[in-house]
Amino acid sequence: xxxxxxxxxxxxxxxxxxxxxxxxxxxxxxxxxxxxxxxxxxxxxxxxxxxxxxxxxxxxxxxxxxxxxxxxxxxxxxx
Amino acid sequence: xxxxxxxxxxxxxxxxxxxxxxxxxxxxxxxxxxxxxxxxxxxxxxxxxxxxxxxxxxxxxxxxxxxxxxxxxxxxxxx
Amino acid sequence: xxxxxxxxxxxxxxxxxxxxxxxxxxxxxxxxxxxxxxxxxxxxxxxxxxxxxxxxxxxxxxxxxxxxxxxxxxxxxxx
Amino acid sequence: xxxxxxxxxxxxxxxxxxxxxxxxxxxxxxxxxxxxxxxxxxxxxxxxxxxxxxxxxxxxxxxxxxxxxxxxxxxxxxx
Amino acid sequence: xxxxxxxxxxxxxxxxxxxxxxxxxxxxxxxxxxxxxxxxxxxxxxxxxxxxxxxxxxxxxxxxxxxxxxxxxxxxxxx
Amino acid sequence: xxxxxxxxxxxxxxxxxxxxxxxxxxxxxxxxxxxxxxxxxxxxxxxxxxxxxxxxxxxxxxxxxxxxxxxxxxxxxxx
Numbered sequence: 001x002x003x004x005x006x007x008x009x010x011x012x013x014x015x016x017x018x019x020x021x022x023x024x025x026x027x028x029x030x031x032x033x034x035x036x037x038x039x040x041x042x043x044x045x046x047x048x049x050x051x052x053x054x055x056x057x058x059x060x061x062x063x064x065x066x067x068x069x070x071x072x073x074x075x076x077x078x079x
Numbered sequence: 080x081x082x083x084x085x086x087x088x089x090x091x092x093x094x095x096x097x098x099x100x101x102x103x104x105x106x107x108x109x110x111x112x113x114x115x116x117x118x119x120x121x122x123x124x125x126x127x128x129x130x131x132x133x134x135x136x137x138x139x140x141x142x143x144x145x146x147x148x149x150x151x152x153x154x155x156x157x158x
Numbered sequence: 159x160x161x162x163x164x165x166x167x168x169x170x171x172x173x174x175x176x177x178x179x180x181x182x183x184x185x186x187x188x189x190x191x192x193x194x195x196x197x198x199x200x201x202x203x204x205x206x207x208x209x210x211x212x213x214x215x216x217x218x219x220x221x222x223x224x225x226x227x228x229x230x231x232x233x234x235x236x237x
Numbered sequence: 238x239x240x241x242x243x244x245x246x247x248x249x250x251x252x253x254x255x256x257x258x259x260x261x262x263x264x265x266x267x268x269x270x271x272x273x274x275x276x277x278x279x280x281x282x283x284x285x286x287x288x289x290x291x292x293x294x295x296x297x298x299x300x301x302x303x304x305x306x307x308x309x310x311x312x313x314x315x316x
Numbered sequence: 317x318x319x320x321x322x323x324x325x326x327x328x329x330x331x332x333x334x335x336x337x338x339x340x341x342x343x344x345x346x347x348x349x350x351x352x353x354x355x356x357x358x359x360x361x362x363x364x365x366x367x368x369x370x371x372x373x374x375x376x377x378x379x380x381x382x383x384x385x386x387x388x389x390x391x392x393x394x395x
Numbered sequence: 396x397x398x399x400x401x402x403x404x405x406x407x408x409x410x411x412x413x414x415x416x417x418x419x420x421x422x423x424x425x426x427x428x429x430x431x432x433x434x435x436x437x438x439x440x441x442x443x444x445x446x447x448x449x450x451x452x453x454x455x456x457x458x459x460x461x462x463x464x465x466x467x468x469x470x471x472x473x474x
Contacts, residue, residue: 130200132204137191137218141221
């Protein structure tokens with residue numbers, strides 16, 4: 001584990017807008033991958049595997065949806 | 080990441096009806112794919128992979144269900 | 159996307175009974191597939207792929223469970 | 238869809254105990270499969286596919302966990 | 317279904333500590349497998365399939381995370 | 396099951412910050428794997444399987460997202 005990686009940018013789940021909340025969800029999903037595979041060269045090598053695979057693109061969508069659910073609740077849905 | 084893509088259309092989770100909430104869920108699920116694979120030609124190439132694969136169609140259904148759960152809560156279930 | 163497809167039958171998550179809520183969950187899960195693959199002939203062709211595959215039958219069960227969680231909450235669990 | 242199948246036994250999510258809630262979760266998970274594949278002979282044929290496959294057994298566990306979360310909430314966790 | 321299997325040990329979701337809640341989550345995840353595949357010899361045969369497969373180990377982690385979410389809520393997060 | 400493994404470090408879901416909550420989510424996800432496969436040599440052998448596989452890295456992200464949702468709720472989202 002690369003302990004130096006910050007996994008929650010800004011160390012807060014609070015964002016101004018849904019759009020920013022969505023961006024945070026995408027970043028948090030990616031940072032777990034960075035922590036699990038800290039080797040940047042390996043991550044670069046793996047990138048086409050998911051960016052060019054319909055199943056993996058959908059799987060990323062599932063992770064982002066799950067992270068976003070948490071962030072949206074934290075922000076009381078920006079109501 | 081294609082930062083110019085807006086991931087939450089209208090920058091709000093609030094919709095008038097469940098039907099509009101469902102449409103938003105479908106759009107948000109698709110926009111994550113767009114952000115992860117910003118190359119439109121590649122996305123077009125991948126489309127038949129999931130539109131003609133029963134497993135991937137179901138996987139899309141799972142993502143939409145997860146996004147919709149968040150949107151439905153944000154709208155207090157349109158009660 | 160076949161915009162003419164209504165994705166939430168009755169445009170409401172409110173049902174009289176758990177059984178009707180469950181039926182709505184099944185319908186909503188199917189309608190996402192219809193929206194993603196609007197070609198009825200293709201959907202007919204894909205049907206045996208999931209109706210005769212144990213893994214896909216279970217995956218459909220997962221989607222229905224997720225949709226039902228939302229519908230059950232909307233109905234305050236019919237308590 | 239076999240409309241005659243009752244998908245929520247007893248048409249209620251309320252159970253006396255966690256154990257009965259768990260049994261209901263298992264039944265509800267199975268009844269979705271029955272509705273999606275109403276042919277009993279086909280279901281019998283598919284049974285070994287998941288009862289003898291570690292991945293599918295775990296996938297069933299995921300569906301049951303999701304159904305149980307809903308039932309447990311409906312029962313206020315039997316507190 | 318092996319009806320004699322108790323699926324919720326102690327017939328309660330309430331535990332003294334998060335650690336005990338986590339142990340309950342692991343047990344409940346395993347007991348669904350036991351109910352779906354009651355033949356102990358077959359389960360023993362399948363064990364290496366998931367204990368030596370990275371993907372299945374992660375899938376078990378997903379089920380445990382889902383069960384634990386329910387148990388943690390039941391215990392008001394042991395706050 | 397290696398009963399001696401502590402599955403919830405510190406036996407608490409409460410953390411000071413979102414970042415620490417995220418670290419706890421990652422640890423809890425890993426400890427389930429440790430409990431299911433207590434043989435350290437086997438775990439070392441399996442490590443490249445997921446650290447070098449795009450699909451498994453995403454699957455780990457899904458587990459962490461699910462654990463984090465529970466931890467974030469326990470901490471009232473650090474609001």
